[in-house]
Amino acid sequence: MSILVNKDTKVIVQGFTGKEGSFHAEQCIAYGTKVVGGVTPNKGGTVHLGQPVFNTVSEAVKVTGATVSMIFVPPAFVGDAVMEAAEAGIELAVIITEGAPVKDMQAAKAYATKKNMLTIGPNCPGIITAEECKIGIMPGSIFKKGNVGLISKSGTLTYEGANQVCNAGFGITTAVGIGGDPIIGLSYKQLLPLFEADPQTKAIVLIGEIGGDLEIQAAAFIKENITKPVVAFIAGQTAPAGKRMGHAGAIISGSAGTAAEKMAALTAAGVHVVISPADIGKKVAEVLGKK
Amino acid sequence: MNVHEYQAKQIFAKYGVPVPRGFIANTVDEAVANAEKLGGKIWVVKAQIHAGGRGLGGGVKLAKSIDEVRVLAQEILGMTLVTHQTGPEGKLVQKVYIEEGADIADELYLGIVLDRAKEMPVIMASTEGGMAIEDVAHNTPEKIIKVAIDPTIGFQGFHGRSLAFALGFSKEEQGKFIKFAAALYKVYMENDAEMIEINPLVKTGSGEFLALDGKMGFDDSALGRHPDIEAMRDITEEDADEREAGEFGLSYISLDGEIGCMVNGAGLAMGTMDTINYMGGTPANFLDVGGKANAETVAKGFEIILKNKNVKAIFVNIFGGIVRCDRIANGILEATKLVDVKVPVIVRLDGTNAPEAIEILNNANMANVIAASDLGDGAKKAVAAAKGVIR
Numbered sequence: 001m002s003i004l005v006n007k008d009t010k011v012i013v014q015g016f017t018g019k020e021g022s023f024h025a026e027q028c029i030a031y032g033t034k035v036v037g038g039v040t041p042n043k044g045g046t047v048h049l050g051q052p053v054f055n056t057v058s059e060a061v062k063v064t065g066a067t068v069s070m071i072f073v074p075p076a077f078v079g080d081a082v083m084e085a086a087e088a089g090i091e092l093a094v095i096i097t098e099g100a101p102v103k104d105m106q107a108a109k110a111y112a113t114k115k116n117m118l119t120i121g122p123n124c125p126g127i128i129t130a131e132e133c134k135i136g137i138m139p140g141s142i143f144k145k146g147n148v149g150l151i152s153k154s155g156t157l158t159y160e161g162a163n164q165v166c167n168a169g170f171g172i173t174t175a176v177g178i179g180g181d182p183i184i185g186l187s188y189k190q191l192l193p194l195f196e197a198d199p200q201t202k203a204i205v206l207i208g209e210i211g212g213d214l215e216i217q218a219a220a221f222i223k224e225n226i227t228k229p230v231v232a233f234i235a236g237q238t239a240p241a242g243k244r245m246g247h248a249g250a251i252i253s254g255s256a257g258t259a260a261e262k263m264a265a266l267t268a269a270g271v272h273v274v275i276s277p278a279d280i281g282k283k284v285a286e287v288l289g290k291k
Numbered sequence: 292m293n294v295h296e297y298q299a300k301q302i303f304a305k306y307g308v309p310v311p312r313g314f315i316a317n318t319v320d321e322a323v324a325n326a327e328k329l330g331g332k333i334w335v336v337k338a339q340i341h342a343g344g345r346g347l348g349g350g351v352k353l354a355k356s357i358d359e360v361r362v363l364a365q366e367i368l369g370m371t372l373v374t375h376q377t378g379p380e381g382k383l384v385q386k387v388y389i390e391e392g393a394d395i396a397d398e399l400y401l402g403i404v405l406d407r408a409k410e411m412p413v414i415m416a417s418t419e420g421g422m423a424i425e426d427v428a429h430n431t432p433e434k435i436i437k438v439a440i441d442p443t444i445g446f447q448g449f450h451g452r453s454l455a456f457a458l459g460f461s462k463e464e465q466g467k468f469i470k471f472a473a474a475l476y477k478v479y480m481e482n483d484a485e486m487i488e489i490n491p492l493v494k495t496g497s498g499e500f501l502a503l504d505g506k507m508g509f510d511d512s513a514l515g516r517h518p519d520i521e522a523m524r525d526i527t528e529e530d531a532d533e534r535e536a537g538e539f540g541l542s543y544i545s546l547d548g549e550i551g552c553m554v555n556g557a558g559l560a561m562g563t564m565d566t567i568n569y570m571g572g573t574p575a576n577f578l579d580v581g582g583k584a585n586a587e588t589v590a591k592g593f594e595i596i597l598k599n600k601n602v603k604a605i606f607v608n609i610f611g612g613i614v615r616c617d618r619i620a621n622g623i624l625e626a627t628k629l630v631d632v633k634v635p636v637i638v639r640l641d642g643t644n645a646p647e648a649i650e651i652l653n654n655a656n657m658a659n660v661i662a663a664s665d666l667g668d669g670a671k672k673a674v675a676a677a678k679g680v681i682r
Contacts, residue, residue: 102512102513154557155612156558164665238568276565277666278667279667
C-alpha cells in the first residue's frame with residue numbers, strides 16, 4: 001500500500017518535450033512510472049520517449065485515461081497549466097517548476113480546489129511510492145520499499161531523510177515533497193491522515209523549515225488525530241532573523257515561524273523531534289524498534 | 292525585491308492613491324532646490340533606505356525654512372541610519388526625499404499582504420497609526436482589523452464598508468476611505484506586490500486621506516513581467532556578496548561563524564548549519580548552490596566563502612538529485628586551480644553519480660580534502676578541522 005500514487009497510476013507530463021520535462025520523464029519511466037503521454041502545444045500527434053504527445057491536456061486525458069499530471073512548464077506558464085489540468089479532469093497535479101509567480105498560484109489553486117483537483121508543489125521534488133511510481137525529480141535509487149511515510153518542505157532533506165531511513169534498515173511507503181512556496185498544494189495536515197489510514201505505513205517522518213505556520217498546524221492535528229509515531233526535524237534553528245522591510249507577514253500568521261516555536265509545538269504533540277537531521281534515521285529505528 | 296518610499300509613492304500616484312507632493316534628491320543642493328520648487332512653509336526631509344523605523348532612528352525631520360532644509364539634508368545625507376530593521380550596522384543614506392508638510396488630524400495604519408493560510412491577500416487596517424505595528428499587534432491585537440479579499444471576485448464595496456465601519460469613520464469619510472483602499476488593492480494586484488504598508492496613513496484637517504509613508508515589496512518570481520518595477524532596483528541597498536552570488540545562481544548569506552558551508556538545497560543547507568551547531572561548531576554562511584551547479588559555480592562559491600577571513604574549514608555537503616555529484620567533484624578540482632584554498636575542505640557527496648564523484652576526488656589526491664561518509668560524519672570532521680584537531 002501507499003498513498004496517492006502507485007504502480008497503476010497513469011501519468012501525463014505537461015511540458016513533456018522541453019529539456020527538463022524530457023530528462024525527468026525519462027527517469028520516471030525508467031523507475032517504472034506509467035507515463036502514458038505528454039502535452040506540448042503544437043507538437044500534438046508526434047511521439048516522444050515512445051509516448052504520444054497531445055496539444056491539450058483534455059485530449060491527453062480522453063485518449064490515455066491519465067489521472068495525474070506532472071508539470072514542468074516554465075514559471076510564467078505554471079498557473080495556466082494547472083488550471084488546464086483541473087479543467088480537463090486531472091485528479092492530482094504535481095508541480096515541479098520553481099519560480100511561479102504567487103499571484104498565478106493563488107488563482108490556480110482556487111480553481112483546482114473548485115474542480116476537486118489535488119495539487120502538490122510548486123517548487124518541489126514531487127511524490128514517490130517506493131519501487132512503484134516516481135512522479136518528480138528525486139533520485140529514485142535511494143527510495144527502498146518499506147513502512148515509513150515521509151513529508152518534507154525541502155527537496156534535498158527529503159533525500160537525506162529517506163536515505164537515512166533506508167540505511168537504518170527500513171524503507172519508504174510514499175514520500176511527498178510539498179515545497180516551500182507561499183502557496184502550496186497538499187500540506188502536512190492533508191497528508192498525515194492519508195498515512196494514518198495506510199496500513200503499510202508504520203511511522204511518519206515530517207521535515208519542516210522556518211517560516212509560516214504549517215508545522216504548527218501539523219502539530220495540533222497530530223495531537224488530535226495521529227496514532228502512528230512521528231519523527232520530525234525543523235531546519236533553520238541557526239538561521240539569522242531575516243532583515244525585512246515590514247512585519248505584516250508575521251502578524252497575519254500570528255507566529256514568527258521560528259524553528260524553536262515549531263519544535264516546541266511538535267514536542268508537545270508527542271512527536272519525536274530531532275535537533276540534527278543526521279539523527280532522523282537513528283530516531284526512526286528507535287521508534288520502530290531496531291532491525 | 293523592495294523599493295524606496297519615494298518609488299512606492301510614484302506607483303501609488305499612478306493608481307490615484309493620494310500622496311503628498313515631493314521630489315527625490317541625491318545632494319544637499321538638489322534637496323534645497325526641491326524644497327523651493329515645492330513652495331509652502333513646511334517641508335519634511337526623509338532618508339531613503341530599505342528599512343522601517345526611520346523616524347525613530349533620526350532619519351525623518353521637519354524643516355520650517357529653506358535654510359533648515361539645507362541643514363537637515365546635510366545632516367541626513369551620508370549618515371548611517373540604525374533602526375530596528377537595519378541591524379546594528381545600520382544603512383548608509385544616499386538619497387533624501389523632500390516632501391511638502393501635511394496637516395495631520397489623525398494617523399492610521401493600512402497594509403496589504405498575502406495570508407498564506409487563506410491563500411488570498413488580506414487588507415489590514417488600524418486606528419493606531421504612526422507607531423510600530425508589531426507592537427500594536429502584540430499589545431492590542433483587537434485594534435488590527437483584517438479583511439481577506441478573494442482575488443477571484445476582487446475588492447468589493449462590502450470589503451471597504453467592513454473596514455470603514457470597524458475604523459469608525461463618518462459617512463463622508465467612508466466614501467473617501469473605500470476609494471483609497473480599492474485603489475491600493477489595485478496597486479497590489481496589478482504589480483505582483485508581496486506587501487504594501489502605509490504607516491501612517493493620515494486623515495488631514497480637511498478630511499482627506501493621504502499616504503504619508505509607503506513601503507512596497509514585490510514577488511521576485513513575477514519581476515519578469517514588470518520591467519518598470521525591475522528598473523527601480525537599488526543595488527546599493529543589497530549585500531554585495533549576496534548579489535554577486537545571485538548572479539551565479541547561488542544563494543548566499545554571511546554569518547558570524549568559522550565553518551564555511553556549500554550545500555545544495557535551502558533545507559539541507561539550513562540542516563547542515565544546524566548540525567554543525569549541534570556538534571559544537573559555528574557556521575560561517577548559508578550557501579545553496581541550487582539545482583544547476585557546475586564547476587564554475589562551485590569555484591565561485593569557494594571564492595565567496597573564502598572572502599570571509601573567519602573561515603577555518605569548509606564543509607561541502609551535496610545530496611545529488613538534479614545536481615550531479617561528479618560535476619561538484621570536478622568543480623572542487625577546478626576551484627582549487629582558480630582559488631587558493633588553504634583551509635581543510637570536508638566533502639560529503641551522496642545521491643546521483645556519487646561513486647564517480649568520489650573516484651574523481653580520490654584520483655586527484657588533494658592534500659587538504661577530507662572525505663566524509665554522511666552528514667553527521669562530515670559535520671563532526673568540519674568542527675574538528677576548524678578547531679585544528681584534524682587537517
